[in-house]
Amino acid sequence: MDNDVSAGSSTITIAGRLALGVTLLAFGLGYTDLIDGVTAADAVSLAHYVGGVALFVAGLFALRDRDAAAGTAYTVLGAFWFTWAVSAGAQVSDNAAGLFLLLFALVALSLTLAGGDRLGQAAYGLFCVGLVLMAVARFAGGDGLTKAGGWFAVAAGAVAWYAATAALAHWPTALPRRAARPGVTAAG
Numbered sequence: 001m002d003n004d005v006s007a008g009s010s011t012i013t014i015a016g017r018l019a020l021g022v023t024l025l026a027f028g029l030g031y032t033d034l035i036d037g038v039t040a041a042d043a044v045s046l047a048h049y050v051g052g053v054a055l056f057v058a059g060l061f062a063l064r065d066r067d068a069a070a071g072t073a074y075t076v077l078g079a080f081w082f083t084w085a086v087s088a089g090a091q092v093s094d095n096a097a098g099l100f101l102l103l104f105a106l107v108a109l110s111l112t113l114a115g116g117d118r119l120g121q122a123a124y125g126l127f128c129v130g131l132v133l134m135a136v137a138r139f140a141g142g143d144g145l146t147k148a149g150g151w152f153a154v155a156a157g158a159v160a161w162y163a164a165t166a167a168l169a170h171w172p173t174a175l176p177r178r179a180a181r182p183g184v185t186a187a188g
Contacts, residue, residue, distance in 0.1 A: 068102060
């Protein structure tokens, strides 16, 4: 089995993915209503310090180590979480909140399309979908879309957490590829 643990296995990348994973899980679970009495507002402190400050600092360290992909991702996502946390509870219009989510969905889309390892792309892609759903919900006033966006954020958090844990524990991060047998075609 191909372990592919070299991709994203630096200490900074692992710490960043753990911070992102935990923050996404808390944020997403708050919007899903899965746990009685837990809302997105309960994730504000975690988003502020772990998602905002710790992720931003991890990004600065990654940039110092000339890891432009992780550095860019973590500093920008750290800014997102910090801004989300400090503005939570502020009175803004639904359209302004939707625009904020949509703009950061574009950032997550850029991170998805930038390449890198597949788990990183999957986490950013799932987060992008979650943010788009939440943005549309704010524009249109749909609670069902907000809850669906929360589930995508939970999935993104689980992928980010797995990527970090897999790098630490040397678990597989790539599916094994089947070797083609001589004389066998895809149809046969």
